[in-house]
Amino acid sequence: MHAISYAAPTTVADAVSILAEHGANARMLAGGTDLIVQVREKLRDTTVFVDAKHIPDLTQLTVNADGSATLGAAVPCHQIYGDDAIVAQYPALVDACRIIGSTGIQGRASVGGNLCNSGPAGDTIPPLIVHGAVANIAGANGERTLAVEDFCTGPSRNVLGDDELLVSLTLPKPADGSGSHYLRFIPRNEMDIAEVGAGAAVTLDGDTITAARVSIGAVAPTPLFVAAAGEALIGQTAGEAAYEVAANIARDAASPINDMRGTIAHRKHLSFVLTQRALRGAVARARGMEVGHGH
């Protein structure tokens, strides 16, 4: 291991200029639960760590006047599930924050870091997608915004240029009668990476589904937004028949690989099973019922 440099900018502009100066050698450091491990294992040769945690825009979690929420990129999981307003509005994201790693990891691991790490199995990404989150990005050429489903471009790859950083995520206010759920399948009961993850958000008018979004993880090079699954639910009565249709669409959308974490056949099958379960949980929550967070 070589010597490394550490920078702690206090403004987005300073961070951008450090990133621009060092190019691919520099990376943002949020909780470090991915980055430090990867550098130690020589999976990345980062020599300049740019700490995100001294920049106010990146560390604040606010519910805005219009009811939407702005989630600073470096806000750790524990702060998210410790915030009652967030817990009430974005239960799928909260499900993910509660199952990442362990209590210790959740004290540092951020949602922004999870998204920017861009792993196909990143647990917060399907929830961000079903919540309709938008990424607020800053770089040498100014600012831009992008829907989270368009953020990842491949395993460990995303749209950010070397001079860009994720400032925050904006999550729109869910309509009345909404509920959401995220769950994943792991072979053990903790400390595992999702073999498949599935998130769903629905809005109900009585028993009728008026809006729905479905996203599955670990079954393609990036977390998948399965728009067709959500569209198929609209106008349907909430119930098993509707879930099965959506779950079949999710299974067809999945294009997983065989690896040490699972097989193609099992992952396809789990895409179906977990989509059903995520929808059941989302609908139950929309109806005001309690649903535990799954593995």
Next chain:
Amino acid sequence: MAETNGNYNVIGTRPVRHDGVDKVTGRAIYGVDAHMPGMLWGQVLRSPHAHARILSIDTSRAEALDGVHAVMTAADIPDPGAGVAEANESGLQSKRYKSASLMARDKVLFEGHPIAAVAATNKHVAEEALALIDVEYELLPVVLDVREAMKPDAPLLLDDLHMDTGGELADQPSNVASRTIHEEGDIEAGFAAADRVFEGEYTMSMVHQGYIEPHNALAYWSADGHLRVECSSQGQFGIRSELADHLQWPISKINVFPSEIGGGFGGKTTIYLEPLAAVLSRKSGRPVKLTMSRSDILRATGPAPGGYAWVKIGITNEGRITAAQAMFAFEAGGYPGSAVGAACLCAFGPYKLTDFRIDGYDVVVNMPKSHAYRAPGAPQGEFAVDSLVDEICEEMGFDRLAFRAMNASEEGDLRANGTRYHCIGNHEVIEAARTSDHWQSAIGSAPGRTRGRGIASGFWMNGGGMSTAVAQLNSDGTVTLREGSVDIGGTRTSVAMQAAETLGIPVEDVDPIVPDTDSIAFTGVTGGSRVTFATGWAAIEAARDLRKKMVDGLADHWDVASDSIVADEDGTFRQNGETVSFKEAAGILDGDDLRLVGSATVVPEGSGNTFAIHIADVDVDLETGKVDVVRYTAIQDAGTAIYPPYVEGQMEGGVAQGIGWALTEEYVYDDEGHMRNVSLLDYRMPTTLDVPMIESIIVEVPNPGHPYGARGVGEVPIVPPLAAITNAIADATGARMRDLPASPPKVQAAIAALDS
């Protein structure tokens, strides 16, 4: 749970273990903590290929790097000569193959095979130096499956390996190192007498012991030729003799210091880093320390072999076994020496057999050289046999415990190796299982899950071997007990308890320590479930010797004949109406300038075989294939339970490891022989959330071959879990899992296959 069986004062009680407080408060010094002034850090260059010829190694650029003090390759390791050496719980092993496994000479046979090593001022410089070592390889085709490796046209790993069948060598070289055959009676007649004959094929993955402390070694080769080695091992003497062999250095000039050990389970009974640290120290003149990363441990130390098993059992309509046959082929790894021999000897251990044949094949493949793992070979063998037994019971409608009782091996019955069982507790274990709360309880259910109950048996041989203990009387009446066995499972206390019982003093007055090889006579490895039995016996003899010397000393003091003094069980000494306590006696003797030491080296036989039955309840998620073990009971004959909490500890530990072996642990390779899951994230050992509360039922059938009736206890508890869990899955779902681990993709596919 036996409090004490009432026959003893100390044995059977539950004292706080001597090393406990230091361990739970983080003060114990482990091998990996060792440090010396002027110490250099070593790093090992390992092969990225699983099978390749080494065309050249050029270390000159590494040697030139600032901060590098020594670089070594296999050329620095002397040829140990032909011949074999004891491989501690792994049978005999060719010294040349062992030498080549330490550092590759002309060929690499598994990914992670050491190629060279560097000692430098710090880890980072050493790591940089590794990148400056140039190695040219010629890649060779890899063989990763035991049955592929046995085919006549398979690529050969070792050109000089000829299959050995009882001393006879095959003409042509092959990947089959040996074939053992155990045969008694007439199997054809036995199968002909059966009403039904059942057969099954089974496969299992290689699995790792998963000890938490990494391998480590600190070596200092002083200018006068004395080599001092500190390392985490299951036996300082085994490390010393292997170092003497592989460094060609006199035993008297090697001193190995045992340290506290963060787990071993059989995997730390041999050398890996120790000779490398020694050679680097000799070359640099400085102490050199090496440690392994988790990835190195998984890729390149000695896991338990995976492999293939075929079992055939003949059965009468009444449920009697008429004949049994089995074939086991195990993945030894890059060099010969899997635990297939013990699989053959143990697989049918719980059952009464008269006509049987068992064939075992030891096969080399491009994986790390397998090594001992807790009851080496027995879990794999029992998985196959007890899976088939379960199928027989299900098909023919036999009660699973009644079947075991009817076919239980008992005293006088034939063992696989042709000898006969001595006093064993097989029936008592079956009866304890039958009356257990678990077996008597309704199975219950959980919403959204399907529950099943499985049972399986286990047998393990247990070992004896040489052990030494020295009991030194202190002036205040306490006793310092030096004993040669590294303590990996609370054995300081179980050994000290036997000395205390013999002397008639509280165990708190005995202070057990485990010295370096220069400070005590030879003691075998901590393995084979032998320590409480054999080293305990040495402690008994040392205590008896000490007491005899105390009597002689008191006889001098009182000026009477020794035989007029009575030494009582409560530690007092009586003579002509006068009684002195043990402590008073110590004071008297010290006043007479008698510093007394009792010692003994013993080589006991008759360690006494042991049996177990485990009961597992599992919940299966039929949609995903996820299996959770929700209730688990382990029943085991411990002989006399010398130190009951650590008998239970061993039982619980075996179950926890068995759950991982059954459900989630496996070596995953790509086609080129690169291990894909080289971290504890993806090499999935069970976490605390994956292991239920374990109920332990100790059965005590004292071993007549030991003064206090001890049998070994540490290994048999990992034998039954594999089949107990897969049998529970079959009970829940109807799906028989014949390939381990029974991971969710396989379980889900098996359930889906039933439906179609």
